[in-house]
Amino acid sequence: MTTLTAAVRPTRSHLLVHSGLLTLRSVRALIRQPWYAAITLIQPVIWLLLFGQLFRSVVHIPGFVSSQDASGSYLEFISPGVIMMTVLFSAAWAGTIYIEDMNRGVMDRLLASPVSRGAMMIGTLAYQVITTLIQTLIVFGIAYAAGARYPGSTTGILLTLVAASLLCVIFAAMSNAVALLARTQEALIGISQFLSLPLAFLSSAVMAIALAPDWLQTVARYNPVDWAVVVSRQALSADPDWGAVLPRLGALALLAVVMAWLATRAFRTYQRST
């Protein structure tokens, strides 16, 4: 029995295997109810097509520097913003999986099994990132069909995917933490209404930040949503300002790691209070 115990001691490979198994579990559930993810695409389509049309002339406002390219359309300008807003609103609901698992006995069963808390966190975050990558590519597809063209092409799209994934991890981890601490679906509504929505508009997502008031520009500088939008918009442009892209990408990565770590710590609080 001693040898058996030693043989199944958790290692780094267990963390990966367990994370993979839990990611697959969620992906399978997604495939079985794809409309669930499809609903989250309605909003970006409205933003892209209706907003893109309604505000198409804002690019002519003096000082509106669109995509560092004077000929760029508002549709091209707004695409990175719409992508990051989609990520934001979708990731805010990440904690739903935990809430459902808590309402059933699944959470308790997993916590009483050899699965580590880290694997439980990585499993849900990886699943959210997969969703984000699919959504981002679909939004790109819709924007392309509507006539948007990006000089930054492949590199731009890849960096947009990276930035979107990191932003997703930041907000999905926050949503998971809130789920573990508050244990109600209602608390997640709070994140999307009181955090996601203001953060989306305290950024350059839909408007050139240079035209915004000073205070808003200051706030945007510390807003991870704006970091992701700037990374994507710059990388998609003809002549990216790498000095603006790289520090923001680094900050996003750092914040993603910190948030995932904090969210994993929230398991302790969850268990202490049961």
Add this chain to the structure above:
Amino acid sequence: MSPHNPAVLPDRTAANSYSGEIALEVRDLVKTYPGPRGGATVRALDQLSIRVAAGTIFGLLGPNGAGKSTTVKILTTLSRPDSGDARVAGIDVVRYPGQVRREIGLVSQKASSDPMATGRENLLLAARIQGLSRRAAAARADELIDRFDLTDAANRLVRTYSGGMARRLDVAIGLVHRPQVLFLDEPTTGLDPEARAEMWAEIERLADERTTVLLTTHYLEEADRLADRLAIVDHGRVVVEGTAEDLKRELRGDAIIVELGTAAQMAAATARLGRVAGLREISSDGASLRARADDGASAVPAVLASLDDTGVTVASVTVSRPSLDDVYLRHAGRTYHATEENSR
């Protein structure tokens, strides 16, 4: 009887099974929760102690809020005790939770399967998480699907399962890695009688296979039928512990339950019955009066005659062999039924 010294009855019927290895050992567990909105702290466990022999079914019986689920949470590493010792399969649950998790299976009160996965997928995931290889997991899943009669439903989503099927799957998931100790937290709550009977048959099979089972229940009948030994838990303490037979034998004699026409006459009735020879342990609850006699049937005429003398109207008289309900009344100081009603 002091509440801190639960009655442990001498074990006559199951002496052999108790002499073996101890699978669960719990000593003086205390667990408090902060009270709601700064109120007084709630003492969920108050020096609870139990010992469970390997390969036996141990029943924790008590009303909602007695501390059964808190005990299960601590033993399955989901919660930490404030003080006290708890060992599962010889491993300290507070110091080595990771090792304990490999030796236990948990079937919690709530359904513990994923509704958006099939029964087989649930079993495979649980098996892989417990470290079984892909092939071993598949073989074990097939075995359990067959054993728990889920063959037809194995490839259907769990959300389409009936309550009984979902519960059988929960138990199968709990057994997937052949744990040393299986925790069944109220496994039949909410099941219809037929599904409950099926579940009981499954639990009895576990005993045949020498899996140690800690069963919590608030059904007296369930503990009576399934548990080799049981402990009655009340206010976070074990009030009495032993085999169901021992507990009932200890009561000696039959219960006589007299329902009075009106509760107003209770005082007079109680006083009068106190003078009837052979009656003991007279207690009252609303309009029902309970007493105990060595031979219930022969005591009834005297009871009725004396109540008639006093002018007390009798609605009905019942004589019953001792049940766990009587055990509960004796040790917890109130009927089990009344406790259940109050805890709702």
